[in-house]
Amino acid sequence: MKLIKCNRCFMDSTAVPFVLIEEGCNYCEDFLGLEFKNVERKSELDDFVKTIKSAGSNKQYDCIVGVSGGVDSSYVLVKAVQLGLRPLVVHMDNCWNSELAQNNINHLVEKLDVELYTHVIDWAEYKLLMQAFFDADVIDVEMLYDNAMLSINFNLARKYGIKYILSGENISTEGVRMPQNWNWWKMDDKNIRDIASKKGVRKFVSFPLYTFWQSLMDRFIYRIKWTSILDLIHYDKEEVLLFLEKNYSYKRYPYKHYESIFTRFYQGFILPKKFNVDKRKMHISTLYLSGQVSRSEAHELLKSDRYPSETDFKADYAFFLKKMNWTESDLNIYLARPEISHNKYKSYLPLKIFLVGLYRKFIR
Numbered sequence: 001m002k003l004i005k006c007n008r009c010f011m012d013s014t015a016v017p018f019v020l021i022e023e024g025c026n027y028c029e030d031f032l033g034l035e036f037k038n039v040e041r042k043s044e045l046d047d048f049v050k051t052i053k054s055a056g057s058n059k060q061y062d063c064i065v066g067v068s069g070g071v072d073s074s075y076v077l078v079k080a081v082q083l084g085l086r087p088l089v090v091h092m093d094n095c096w097n098s099e100l101a102q103n104n105i106n107h108l109v110e111k112l113d114v115e116l117y118t119h120v121i122d123w124a125e126y127k128l129l130m131q132a133f134f135d136a137d138v139i140d141v142e143m144l145y146d147n148a149m150l151s152i153n154f155n156l157a158r159k160y161g162i163k164y165i166l167s168g169e170n171i172s173t174e175g176v177r178m179p180q181n182w183n184w185w186k187m188d189d190k191n192i193r194d195i196a197s198k199k200g201v202r203k204f205v206s207f208p209l210y211t212f213w214q215s216l217m218d219r220f221i222y223r224i225k226w227t228s229i230l231d232l233i234h235y236d237k238e239e240v241l242l243f244l245e246k247n248y249s250y251k252r253y254p255y256k257h258y259e260s261i262f263t264r265f266y267q268g269f270i271l272p273k274k275f276n277v278d279k280r281k282m283h284i285s286t287l288y289l290s291g292q293v294s295r296s297e298a299h300e301l302l303k304s305d306r307y308p309s310e311t312d313f314k315a316d317y318a319f320f321l322k323k324m325n326w327t328e329s330d331l332n333i334y335l336a337r338p339e340i341s342h343n344k345y346k347s348y349l350p351l352k353i354f355l356v357g358l359y360r361k362f363i364r
């Protein structure tokens with residue numbers, strides 16, 4: 001199929017759905033429709049901080065900040081402390097952490113004098129689950145990380161009676177939304193269980209599976225909110241990086257989400273090779289549309305290699321094979337097999353769509 005490109009942003013027809021609209025496409029049209037202004041919304045921010053403080057006034061912590069070692073979540077943590085919040089810092093280590101990520105987190109936690117809870121995933125079971133996802137030829141292998149991370153955060157929120165989980169999500173660097181065919185719904189435990197069962201895993205011993213039902217309980221019964229403060233402040237990635245480097249010995253990554261060795265190998269090699277997906281198109285479109293990079297800078301970024309150097313790529317390649325116990329031929333066979341959609345496996349997605357429809361019709 002011929003590749004159709006948007007003339008305004010950097011998305012193209014590898015994204016589904018992709019529709020050209022007047023000067024742009026559905027992705028930039030939606031983003032510009034948000035009328036996002038990257039400025040501090042002081043009174044909203046003050047109100048929000050007051051709400052968090054009062055909800056947690058008699059608790060040990062008033063919020064959770066999940067950190068990955070990346071710039072977005074690192075800045076949320078700094079901001080939370082500056083605003084006088086008392087966060088419990090949560091990090092999940094799926095055994096693919098880059099040393100850079102670990103160092104970034106350690107420096108932040110030490111300097112801000114906050115408490116860090118690290119959950120280290122049991123590698124043997126996690127590895128088996130990752131293998132099941134590879135064998136299933138589905139796109140969203142990172143769904144395992146995201147699902148477990150949600151589980152750890154919400155479990156701690158329930159344990160300590162915390163009502164707010166602050167994430168690093170933000171419009172300023174992530175506003176162009178993820179195309180439907182580039183990932184899967186993270187709370188689809190039925191999908192995870194079905195894919196795992198093909199590998200003989202019927203019971204999870206250590207993997208902290210976050211179920212759709214638990215997510216409904218957390219939202220409607222426990223009333224725990226997953227939210228972000230970055231959209232309420234002025235958030236310029238380059239400024240923030242310089243600030244973190246100067247004050248918290250922060251080390252930057254060449255691209256977004258490169259804090260985990262698997263994530264960078266997945267985004268930099270597996271996704272483009274096997275699935276014809278380059279997530280940089282989305283990230284760079286956001287930076288361009290929000291005025292953080294010029295058109296020529298955006299072009300340069302997209303043209304540049306996904307890896308800072310061939311040596312870095314070779315190191316990750318070797319690390320991946322060793323960690324997964326794969327030979328080079330295993331990897332080549334995997335890459336050559338066609339993709340199978342997540343919806344070829346059992347899924348709660350139809351149920352979720354039905355429930356969301358009911359909710360919109362009768363409750364909201």
Ligand SMILES: [Zn+2]
Nearest residue numbers: 006009025028
């Ligand atoms: Zn566009």
